[in-house]
Structure formats: C-alpha cells, structure tokens
Amino acid sequence: MEDKLREFFNNNFKDAVIKEDKFRGDVSYYIKPESLFAICEALLADSSLDVKFLSDITSLDWLNHEEEKNGRFEVVYNLYSISNRYRFFLKVRLDGENPNVKSLVDLWDGADWMEREVFDMMGIIFEGHPNLTKILTADELDGHPLRKDFTLTWEQPKFTWNLDDPPEVIK
Amino acid sequence: MSNTAKTVTLNMGPQHPSTHGVLRVILELDGETVVKAEPVLGYLHTGIEKTMESKLYYKALPCTDRMDYLAPMSNNLGFSLAVEKLMEIDIPEKVQWVRVCLAELTRINSHLVWLGTHALDLGAMSMLLYAFRDRESIVEMYEACGGQRMMTTYIRIGGLAQDIPKDFEKGIRNIIKVINNGLNDYETLLTNNEIFINRTKGVGVLTAEEAISLSLSGPMLRGSGVKHDLRKANPYTGYENFDFEVPVGQNGDAYDRYTIRVEEIRQSLKIMQQAIDGMPEGPYRAHVPGIVLPPKEDVLYKMESMIFHFKLITEGFKTPVGSVYQGIESGKGEIGFFISGDGTNKPHRVRVRTPSFINLAALPKMCEGNMFSDVVCAIGSIDIVLGEVDR
Numbered sequence: 001m002e003d004k005l006r007e008f009f010n011n012n013f014k015d016a017v018i019k020e021d022k023f024r025g026d027v028s029y030y031i032k033p034e035s036l037f038a039i040c041e042a043l044l045a046d047s048s049l050d051v052k053f054l055s056d057i058t059s060l061d062w063l064n065h066e067e068e069k070n071g072r073f074e075v076v077y078n079l080y081s082i083s084n085r086y087r088f089f090l091k092v093r094l095d096g097e098n099p100n101v102k103s104l105v106d107l108w109d110g111a112d113w114m115e116r117e118v119f120d121m122m123g124i125i126f127e128g129h130p131n132l133t134k135i136l137t138a139d140e141l142d143g144h145p146l147r148k149d150f151t152l153t154w155e156q157p158k159f160t161w162n163l164d165d166p167p168e169v170i171k
Numbered sequence: 172m173s174n175t176a177k178t179v180t181l182n183m184g185p186q187h188p189s190t191h192g193v194l195r196v197i198l199e200l201d202g203e204t205v206v207k208a209e210p211v212l213g214y215l216h217t218g219i220e221k222t223m224e225s226k227l228y229y230k231a232l233p234c235t236d237r238m239d240y241l242a243p244m245s246n247n248l249g250f251s252l253a254v255e256k257l258m259e260i261d262i263p264e265k266v267q268w269v270r271v272c273l274a275e276l277t278r279i280n281s282h283l284v285w286l287g288t289h290a291l292d293l294g295a296m297s298m299l300l301y302a303f304r305d306r307e308s309i310v311e312m313y314e315a316c317g318g319q320r321m322m323t324t325y326i327r328i329g330g331l332a333q334d335i336p337k338d339f340e341k342g343i344r345n346i347i348k349v350i351n352n353g354l355n356d357y358e359t360l361l362t363n364n365e366i367f368i369n370r371t372k373g374v375g376v377l378t379a380e381e382a383i384s385l386s387l388s389g390p391m392l393r394g395s396g397v398k399h400d401l402r403k404a405n406p407y408t409g410y411e412n413f414d415f416e417v418p419v420g421q422n423g424d425a426y427d428r429y430t431i432r433v434e435e436i437r438q439s440l441k442i443m444q445q446a447i448d449g450m451p452e453g454p455y456r457a458h459v460p461g462i463v464l465p466p467k468e469d470v471l472y473k474m475e476s477m478i479f480h481f482k483l484i485t486e487g488f489k490t491p492v493g494s495v496y497q498g499i500e501s502g503k504g505e506i507g508f509f510i511s512g513d514g515t516n517k518p519h520r521v522r523v524r525t526p527s528f529i530n531l532a533a534l535p536k537m538c539e540g541n542m543f544s545d546v547v548c549a550i551g552s553i554d555i556v557l558g559e560v561d562r
Contacts, residue, residue: 023493023494024256024493026494052383052384054386055507056386056522058520058524061520065519078509082404085405087496108386109381109384109532109536110386110387113532117528136216137213145218146220150221
C-alpha cells in the first residue's frame with residue numbers, strides 16, 4: 001500500500017508534494033495547501049487505494065519553534081483505507097498571518113465538525129465551509145485557546161477575578 | 172419556544188435526563204416531524220488538550236481518565252500506547268495480556284452503562300438496575316487493581332501502575348460468570364420485547380456510505396454493515412493472539428446497534444477468558460531506565476531506582492521531534508491519540524480523536540425527517556459521553 005500511495009503521488013501530484021516523511025511507522029505527506037482539495041478528490045476517486053475514511057482533522061502551532069520557518073500552523077488530515085487497513089497523514093503548512101485552507105465538507109460530511117473544532121481551537125479558516133462557527137468554547141471567549149500565544153493567566157469569561165482586578169482580600 | 176408560520180423551534184437540554192449529560196439540541200419541528208436538529212456543545216469543555224500541553228507525559232495521563240469516565244482504561248491504554256510508540260518502548264508480554272483483559276473489561280463496563288441508560292430512555296427501567304447490578308463487579312475489579320472505582324489511571328506508560336492483585340484471576344472468572352448470567356437477563360428483557368423493537372427498529376438509520384462519509388466508528392459504523400474493527404485491522408497490544416468475532420449489522424438502525432453491543436459483550440467475555448487462561452508470568456513494567464518509572468519495590472531499596480524515580484517525576488523524559496498517532500478500538504469507537512513531541516519533556520500538542528464527538532455529528536442526519544419521539548432513541552443509540560465530546 002505504501003508503494004501504491006507513493007506511485008499515486010508521483011504520477012498525479014509530483015509538484016504538490018513537498019516532502020514525504022516516515023516517523024515510527026506513520027507515513028505523512030507534506031503537501032501544498034492549494035492542492036489539498038484536488039488530492040483528496042483524487043484519493044476518493046481512486047478505487048485501488050480506496051481511501052474513503054477521513055479519520056480526523058487536527059492542527060499544530062509551531063510558534064517560537066525551529067519548525068516555524070516552514071509556516072506557523074500545520075493542519076493534519078488523518079486518512080484511512082478500510083479495505084487496505086492502511087493509515088496515512090496529509091499535512092499542510094499555513095502561514096501565521098492568514099491561515100486558510102479549502103474546506104473538505106464537500107467530500108466528507110464528517111469534516112464539518114472536525115473543521116469547526118480546528119477553527120474554534122486554533123483559528124484556521126476553512127474556505128467554503130457552510131457554517132464555520134464556534135463549537136466547543138464559550139461564545140464570550142476571544143481568541144483560539146490552542147494557539148501557543150493564548151494568554152493563560154487571563155480568565156474569560158470571567159467567573160472569579162483576573163490579574164489586574166484582584167479581589168478585596170488581595171487589595 | 173417561538174412560533175413561526177410553519178415550524179416550531181424547541182430547545183432540548185442541556186439539563187435533560189435523556190441527553191446523557193449536558194447535550195443541548197435545538198430542534199425545529201413541523202408538527203411531530205423533526206425538520207432540523209442542531210446539537211450545541213461545549214457545556215463541559217474543560218480544555219483537556221491544552222492542559223496536557225503543560226504537563227509531563229506521566230502527569231498528562233490522569234487527564235485521559237476524565238474524558239470518557241465510563242471507560243477509563245481504554246483511554247489510559249490509548250495514551251500509553253501513543254507515548255510508547257513515540258519513545259519506542261517494548262512492553263512485556265504479561266502487561267500486554269493484562270491490558271487486553273482490562274480493555275475488554277472496560278468495553279463491557281461502557282456497554283453495560285449504555286445498555287442500562289438507553290433502555291431507561293425507552294421506558295424499560297428495570298434494565299438499568301440489572302446493568303448496574305452487574306457493573307458493580309467490574310468497578311470492584313477496578314478498585315482492586317488501581318485503588319479507584321472510576322478514575323483508575325492503572326495502565327501507565329511502559330506498563331501498569333502496580334502488579335495485578337492476588338485474586339485477579341479469580342475476580343475475572345467471577346465477572347465472566349456474572350456477566351454471562353446477566354446477558355440472559357438483558358436479552359430476555361429486550362431482544363424480543365415488542366415495545367423495545369417498535370421503539371428501535373428503523374430508527375436513526377444510516378447507510379454504510381453515510382456512516383463512512385461521517386467518519387463514524389465503533390458500533391455505529393458496524394451497525395451500518397461495515398466490518399471494521401481496529402483490533403482486527405491494525406492489532407495493538409497483542410490482539411492478534413486472540414480469537415474473536417466482529418459482529419456486523421445490516422440495517423444500520425438503533426436495534427442493530429443494540430444487538431451488536433450485546434454481541435460485543437459476549438465476544439469480550441471470550442477474549443477475557445483466553446487472556447486469563449493464557450496469562451504469562453513476568454514483570455508488570457518494562458525495564459527502560461530513564462523513561463519508564465522503576466517498580467515501587469525497587470524505589471524503596473535501590474539507590475539508582477530512587478534517582479530515576481525522582482528525575483522522572485520532576486523532569487520527565489525528553490521526546491524526539493515528531494508526531495505519532497495511535498488509534499485503539501474503545502467501546503464507543505476509535506479513540507486516537509495524536510501526540511506531537513518537540514524535543515522537550517512536555518508534549519507540544521496532544522490531540523484526542525474521541526469517538527463520541529465524531530459519532531455525535533451523525534445526530535442531525537439520524538433525526539431529520541423522522542418523528543420527534545425518536546430523537547431520544549437516536550441520541551441513546553450513538554452512545555455518547557459528554558466528557559469526551561467536549562473534553
């Protein structure tokens with residue numbers, strides 16, 4: 001399956017693949033964000049690879065890390081082929097200023113909530129998502145909690161007290 | 172409640188007995204028919220993924236119990252396996268067998284609570300009492316192993332928290348007997364019960380294509396006729412040594428999910444029987460100095476072990492740069508841990524692919540166009556734990 005997948009990328013998307021990586025048996029392909037949708041569409045259409053199952057979408061923030069030079073955010077697509085019993089990852093790197101990538105909702109219904117969660121927690125914009133709104137955090141919360149620069153000492157929405165308005169006892 | 176010209180918007184939850192926690196669903200009704208169902212989540216969001224980023228790997232482990240509190244051992248196992256994959260730790264054979272035994276015990280625990288509450292939603296109150304009566308033997312086993320009835324944290328990175336109790340074998344054999352007897356009770360009560368069949372057959376139907384497109388896993392996926400079980404497909408912790416069947420449904424309705432879960436309890440008993448019969452002898456923790464905590468007995472009497480213990484608790488271990496994913500088949504579906512190490516002693520990012528959250532996304536599709544009274548049955552048949560949905 002690993003060879004078949006490499007062949008698939010070599011034949012159709014040679015320019016789109018930045019790097020192929022294998023770490024502890026997990027195969028991942030770093031691809032260009034603009035070709036993500038086309039690759040997923042082709043994977044779905046390929047009957048011998050039979051990659052029909054989008055297991056998960058998640059994201060990483062490489063702020064202040066050596067890896068940041070390739071783009072601050074990383075969105076990880078966890079794909080699985082049920083008939084071949086094979087799992088691999090598609091990874092795209094996005095810049096920190098305006099992280100956006102095309103939504104996969106048109107291909108998988110399950111991408112809906114996963115993308116909403118990534119948007120909520122990491123602030124990545126999925127273009128073409130029909131309802132890209134908060135899913136887990138409170139409506140009053142500003143910012144995206146899983147970003148590395150999210151302020152942890154600031155409680156919001158405020159239930160107790162924040163650092164610059166200490167309670168009576170501390171004053 | 173607000174009235175428009177044609178439809179009525181009705182709020183269900185978050186405090187509602189049949190939403191299994193704090194799930195809120197906004198329903199748009201046309202008479203008795205559901206036009207639109209929109210789940211609203213986040214009432215139990217505690218930021219567990221973010222919390223784990225600021226903890227050493229050993230100290231992040233107890234967070235996993237708090238997600239799916241009905242299946243703590245499965246979550247412990249998933250996280251431990253992911254860290255072991257990242258650090259390339261080999262696990263002693265006995266630990267693997269104990270883990271299999273406990274993971275199956277946890278599956279039964281999770282299914283029993285589901286069975287009781289799901290039947291309760293549909294009006295069969297005595298089922299809840301039977302299920303909790305038999306579950307008691309399982310939580311007592313947890314207590315004997317890890318010292319706690321729910322948040323066990325018994326399966327640790329590199330092995331187990333402590334050696335299995337002396338009467339482990341006897342206890343497991345007793346549980347197998349108790350659940351086997353109990354299964355007869357449950358099936359007599361429900362399987363051919365006309366009310367139960369009327370309430371569940373043809374409710375919340377999902378075809379195989381829909382189930383795959385929605386990324387469902389566990390009994391939700393198998394109920395729709397897709398034979399996929401990570402224990403068989405990508406065996407972990409030695410599942411390839413065990414002989415068991417993967418039950419598959421045909422119609423993809425709530426009744427099929429019920430029969431699958433009951434059959435899974437039976438198969439879990441079979442696996443536990445094999446595990447307890449062939450349990451090998453050996454250490455309860457891998458011997459990897461500097462990464463895996465030394466056994467407690469050694470810490471008390473050996474200086475090197477004492478030093479390693481102290482260093483591991485205060486500083487932890489450093490991981491390589493790279494990310495791993497380990498998915499396991501918990502009672503509810505595929506629970507996966509995606510851990511990204513950045514060369515320090517704390518995880519750079521822990522992502523938990525929780526089955527409850529992703530399976531719950533199927534709720535609108537299961538409800539829309541169907542009767543209002545079936546919403547409760549549809550929610551029940553997904554088997555959600557809100558601690559895991561919201562994390």
